[in-house]
Amino acid sequence: ETAVFQTPNYHVTQVGNEVSFNCKQTLGHDTMYWYKQDSKKLLKIMFSYNNKQLIVNETVPRRFSPQSSDKAHLNLRIKSVEPEDSAVYLCATLKDTQYFGPGTRLLVL
Amino acid sequence: GQQVQQSPASLVLQEGENAELQCNFSTSLNSMQWFYQRPGGSLVSLFYNPSGTKHSGRLTSTTVIKERRSSLHISSSQTTDSGTYLCALGMSNYNVLYFGSGTKLTVEP
Numbered sequence: 001e002t003a004v005f006q007t008p009n010y011h012v013t014q015v016g017n018e019v020s021f022n023c024k025q026t027l028g029h030d031t032m033y034w035y036k037q038d039s040k041k042l043l044k045i046m047f048s049y050n051n052k053q054l055i056v057n058e059t060v061p062r063r064f065s066p067q068s069s070d071k072a073h074l075n076l077r078i079k080s081v082e083p084e085d086s087a088v089y090l091c092a093t094l095k096d097t098q099y100f101g102p103g104t105r106l107l108v109l
Numbered sequence: 110g111q112q113v114q115q116s117p118a119s120l121v122l123q124e125g126e127n128a129e130l131q132c133n134f135s136t137s138l139n140s141m142q143w144f145y146q147r148p149g150g151s152l153v154s155l156f157y158n159p160s161g162t163k164h165s166g167r168l169t170s171t172t173v174i175k176e177r178r179s180s181l182h183i184s185s186s187q188t189t190d191s192g193t194y195l196c197a198l199g200m201s202n203y204n205v206l207y208f209g210s211g212t213k214l215t216v217e218p
Contacts, residue, residue, distance in 0.1 A: 031203055041193060043208040056205050090152065094204055097142060098197075100152040 003027045004101035006091050012107045013081055021076045021104045023091030031055075031094040032074040034066060037103070038087050046089075049074050081108045112136050113198050115209035122216050128183040130212045132196035140199030141172045141179045142206065147192045155181070159199075186216045 005024045013019055025032060033056075034046040047066040048056035054066065063082075067075045078085060086108045091101040116131045132141070143155040156163050156170040158179065163170045167186075172179040179196055193213050197206040 033205070035206075035208075040210070042210055043195065043197075043206075045205050045207065048203050048205055050203055055203055056201070092206075096140075097154045097157040098199075098204070098206060099154070100144075102151040 006101035010105045019078050023074045025093040029093040033092040035090040036087050083108050113209040119213040122186050130181040132179040134177050134198050138198045142197045143181050144195045188216045191216050
């Protein structure tokens, strides 16, 4: 049963454009995450929010900014995308285990 | 250096053979999780196993904290087991996950 929803599934854009990805969880958890999976399939944490507060911010370029309106939503905005931003962006939420959304695949041309 | 190392990087089996996937970590942990990812698919949590042994069908996970390792055993492999298996270390109070680079498993009929 899907409980972490991400939109869009796939997005193609040009270098320098701005993109926004949405994530919503229906599990009532307090903590949400954004991970990036690159072309080599390596998954890395980007951000973590707990009850709308930023608690983890790994070394991520400033053009990436997470946004949380409430604890069920955690969006990700990328200003002025670059080719190396092409990846799959995975949203997750936590209880004992982490539940992942299906991902948003970004292709920067 | 990388905190989580997985081996082997890839594995090819004939249907019915068993597989042993290894995960070694270089730091203390709050939790250990194993995930399965189909090509182009989302992550599915297989085990939340910070210590000891857990079973689920043909899968067994064993985590030995003192030896800083965790393993995933797949018995009587099936073609539908093909995909990438990822282990992840949970650290910090908010259980941020740090992933290994994965084992790509191919089970041939």
